[in-house]
Amino acid sequence: MQQTDLFSYNNYPYNPGGSALKRVVWYYVNALVFKSSLFPFYAFKNGLLRLFGAKIGKEVEIKPCVSVKYPWLLTIGNEVWIGEKVWIDNLVMVTIGSNVCISPGAVLLTGSHNYKKTTFDLLTGNVVLEDGVWIGAGAIVNMGVTAASHAVLSSGSVATKDLEPYTVYQGNPAVKVRHRIIG
Numbered sequence: 001m002q003q004t005d006l007f008s009y010n011n012y013p014y015n016p017g018g019s020a021l022k023r024v025v026w027y028y029v030n031a032l033v034f035k036s037s038l039f040p041f042y043a044f045k046n047g048l049l050r051l052f053g054a055k056i057g058k059e060v061e062i063k064p065c066v067s068v069k070y071p072w073l074l075t076i077g078n079e080v081w082i083g084e085k086v087w088i089d090n091l092v093m094v095t096i097g098s099n100v101c102i103s104p105g106a107v108l109l110t111g112s113h114n115y116k117k118t119t120f121d122l123l124t125g126n127v128v129l130e131d132g133v134w135i136g137a138g139a140i141v142n143m144g145v146t147a148a149s150h151a152v153l154s155s156g157s158v159a160t161k162d163l164e165p166y167t168v169y170q171g172n173p174a175v176k177v178r179h180r181i182i183g
Contacts, residue, residue: 002118003118004115004118004120005118005119005120006120008118008119009119009120009121010119011121011122014091014122014124016069016070016073016091017070017072017073018052018053018070018072022052022072023070026052026070026071029048029052030067030068033045033048034048034062034065034066034067034068035065035066035067036064036065037064037065038064039064040063040064042060042061042062045062046060046062048071049062049068049071049074049076052071052072053071053072054068054071054072054074054075054076055074055075055076056076057076057077057078057079057080057098058078058079059078059079059080060076060078060079060080060082061080061081061082062082063081063082063083063084063086063104064084065084065085066082066083066084066085066086066087066088067086067087067088067089068088068090069088069089069090069091070090070091073090073091073092073093073094074088074090074093074094074096075093075094075095075096076096076100077096077097077098077099077100077131078098078099079098079099080096080098080099080100080101080102081100081101081102082102083101083102083103083104083105083106083137084104084105085104085105086102086103086104086105086106086107086108087106087107087108088108089107089108089109089110089111090108090110090127091110091111091122091124092110092111092124092125092126092143093110093126093127094108094110094126094127094128094129095126095127095128095129096129097128097129097130097131097132097133097149098131098132099131099132100129100131100132100133100134100135101133101134101135102129102135103134103135103136103137103138103139103155104137104138105137105138106135106136106137106138106139106140106141107139107140107141108127108129108135108141109127109140109141109142109143110124110125110126110127110143111123111124111143112124112142112143123143124143125143125144125145126143126144127141127142127143127144127145127146128145128146128147129141129146129147130146130147130148130149130150130151130165131149131150132149132150133147133148133149133150133151133152133153133163134151134152134153135147135153136152136153136154136155136156136157137155137156138155138156139153139154139155139156139157139158139159140157140158140159141153141159142158142159142160145159145160145161145162145163146162146163147159147162147163148162148163148164148165148167149165149166150165150166150180150182151163151164151165151166151167151168151169151180152167152168152169152180153169153170153174154168154169154170154174154177156172157169157170157171157172157174158171158172158173158174159173159174160173160174161173161174164176166179166180166181166182167179167180168180
């Protein structure tokens, strides 16, 4: 029976973009400003993200202790709330529409590994949260998932497939539980 051989791991042809220097500088900015609770200033954080290549809309609120892997692979619309301890692990593009709420402790994952290969190859897929989406506290959105307009992923749930518009999902893996009616 074959076994995983992490020594043979090679993530070629993956390239996160940005120069090595840019990635190192971002690592420290992320650690000191974003992952910290010392800088609660939204405009400052939004400015830093833009400086590193993110496309950020108006009135984006990023709470303390948020982690962003690579800002140059991030687009955020207008009026977005990103709660405490959210992890945006964007190895590839993450697109967040307008009026999106990402609750505390949620995780957006764009990468995984091929467990069927001895080399444990890297797999990636974009994450898209369309306008009006709500990702509940502690929920996980996996690589390649699109949450369509005004979909809801409830607290602690895990999205492994696309979420339909105006639909509430719950569980692990998340399943449809009802339609979202906004009054």
